[in-house]
Structures are given as C-alpha cells and as structure tokens.
Amino acid sequence: MSVTIVLIIGGLIILGLASYAIHLLLLVKKKKQLEKEVMNIAIAKRNANIFDSVNTLCMAGIQGQCDLSEVSIRVVCILDYIQGDARIDIKKEYLALYELYDIVKDMARGEARQELVKKERMKQTLKRQKAEVRLAEDMIKDLQKLQIQIQPLSAPSTDTVTAIK
DSSP: HHHHHHHHHHHHHHHHHHHHHHHHHHHHHHHHHHHHHHHHHHHHHHHHHHHHHHHHHHHHHTTTSSOOHHHHHHHHHHHOOOOOOOOHHHHHHHHHHHHHHHHTTTOOOOOHHTSSHHHHHHHHHHHHHHHHHHHHHHHHHHHHHHHHHGGSSSSSOOOOOOOOO
C-alpha cells in the first residue's frame, strides 16, 4: 500500500511539473509571437516614413524643384533601407532612374565637388547634364510610376499591440 501511495504521489508531482512546463512553453510562444508583431509594426512604420520621404523626392523631381540626378541618388539610396516584402528592385523596375543613378553615383558632390580642378568639375557637369537631358522624360515617368506604387505604402500604420498576460 505504501508503495502505491508513493507512486501516486510521484505521478501527481510529475503530472504537475509537466503541466507547468507546458504552461511555460505556451508563454514563451506567446511572447515570441508578440515580439514578432511588434517588429512587423515597427518595420511597417519605418517603411512608411521612408516611402513618405521618397514620395516627397518624387514630387520634387517631377515638378523640377530638384535636379533629376540628385533625386536619383537620394531615391535609390533611401529605398535601400526598406525592409521586408515592401522592398523595391529599382534596377529592374525603374530603368531610367537607376541608369541616371549609376552614371552620377561616383561623381563628386558638395565640398568634394568644390575641391575638384575646374576642368574635372566641368567634365562631370557636362556628363551629368547630358545624362539628365537624355533620360529626363523616362525619368519623370519612372518617378510618377514610383509615386503611384508607394502611395498606399506611405500611409503611416495605425496598428497597435496590446500586451497579453
């Protein structure tokens, strides 16, 4: 009889520990799911801010408020920070935008440009202007197309996460 009681008590202890382990595993699973949701919301908000900036750059380029070469550099560089499924392959989808970026990406800008010898600076300016003139029409079309593509993505996410006890 005493062996039976010890076995029953041992079984109850093992059953209690197993149910507690299952409870802890479920809590860990919920926590990981919550962390994933928080990460996805943070990425969506960050991407929305980036797309909003890209939208502003597209408008500046379309309206002629900024050189197309400057727009191409800024748009391509900023879109490189997009995370997740919202990434855009500029090289394949926006050929004129990427072509202009590829031409001007290694040219000196800002103070580095001012430090160039005048002849080299003029040579770069001429190359940039020729590329801008040649690609202007397609570049505007690419910016308009990009603006349409990112419009729904630039709205800030209103998702919230509630903690689960």
